Amino acid sequence: MAADTSVEMFSKVLENQMLQTTKVVEEQLDAEIQKLDQMDEDELERLKERRLEALKKSQQQKQEWLSKGHGEYREIPSERDFFQEVKGSKNVVCHFYKDTTFRCLIIDKHLAALSKKHIETKFLKLNAEKSPFLCERLGIKVIPTLALVKDGKTQDFIVGFTDLGNTDDFTTETLEWRLGCSDIINYSGNLMDPPFQSQKKSGTIVTKLDKKTIRGKKYDSDSDDD
Numbered sequence: 600m601a602a603d604t605s606v607e608m609f610s611k612v613l614e615n616q617m618l619q620t621t622k623v624v625e626e627q628l629d630a631e632i633q634k635l636d637q638m639d640e641d642e643l644e645r646l647k648e649r650r651l652e653a654l655k656k657s658q659q660q661k662q663e664w665l666s667k668g669h670g671e672y673r674e675i676p677s678e679r680d681f682f683q684e685v686k687g688s689k690n691v692v693c694h695f696y697k698d699t700t701f702r703c704l705i706i707d708k709h710l711a712a713l714s715k716k717h718i719e720t721k722f723l724k725l726n727a728e729k730s731p732f733l734c735e736r737l738g739i740k741v742i743p744t745l746a747l748v749k750d751g752k753t754q755d756f757i758v759g760f761t762d763l764g765n766t767d768d769f770t771t772e773t774l775e776w777r778l779g780c781s782d783i784i785n786y787s788g789n790l791m792d793p794p795f796q797s798q799k800k801s802g803t804i805v806t807k808l809d810k811k812t813i814r815g816k817k818y819d820s821d822s823d824d825d
Contacts, residue, residue: 664688664718672707672714672722678733681725690720690783691748695727695739702760702767703743709771716775717784747783755781770794 638646664670667687675681685691694710696703707724714722727734727742737746737753745757762777763769772794779786788794 661718667721669721670715670718672711672724674724674726676729678725678730681723681730681733684721684723685748685751688721689750692720692722692778692783693746693748694722694724695730695734695742695744695746696724697727697742700742705767706743706745706774709769709774712771713775713778713784717778720778720784747778747781749783755783 668684669688675684681693685693692710694703694706696706710722710724714720725733727739727744733739737756739746739756741758743759746753747755747757757763757774757777760766760769763773772788775784775786776788776790776793778784779788780790
């Protein structure tokens with residue numbers, strides 16, 4: 600009986616919340632409609648022109664990104680190519696990998712998906728064994744490592760899977776969230792609410808991002824093993 604009462608109370612609370620939300624949305628729509636009704640033809644034409652101009656600029660930016668190799672996940676052959684690639688784009692994610700490291704294949708799968716979704720960022724991979732100078736310069740000792748480069752400067756690293764729940768079964772959304780924490784992609788989710796869905800389902804213990812701050816500020820990473 601008590602359980603039924605609790606369920607009924609919860610249902611009423613939920614219903615009230617939904618009604619309040621609907622009311623707020625309706626009020627916002629009414630305000631927008633009223634605003635449009637009060638505009639004259641010249642004002643409506645100017646609004647239309649501004650929106651068309653914004654759409655045009657968005658399409659031009661998209662084409663510029665695609666011309667620079669965005670929108671795909673691809674391998675670069677050498678260290679020299681790395682420096683050229685990061686100079687040409689504001690946001691770059693570079694995966695340092697080895698053929699003998701299985702977890703690099705897991706990273707490949709997720710980055711291939713994210714490269715198509717986030718064309719504002721360039722996604723690359725580079726064989727660590729063919730880039731010893733760059734690995735030494737960046738302090739890369741653990742594979743896989745993702746170097747996150749903004750405006751030509753490496754500002755952050757994702758080392759191993761520590762930040763991704765310490766599991767091979769992390770989701771693409773989890774990696775997307777982690778990249779968003781460093782402001783290397785345009786992340787639309789809630790940075791304070793990491794999507795560790797698969798880890799929770801499998802019972803894996805999720806570690807917090809200790810010593811890190813959100814949106815590209817200073818961050819220290821713990822070392823990991825291959």
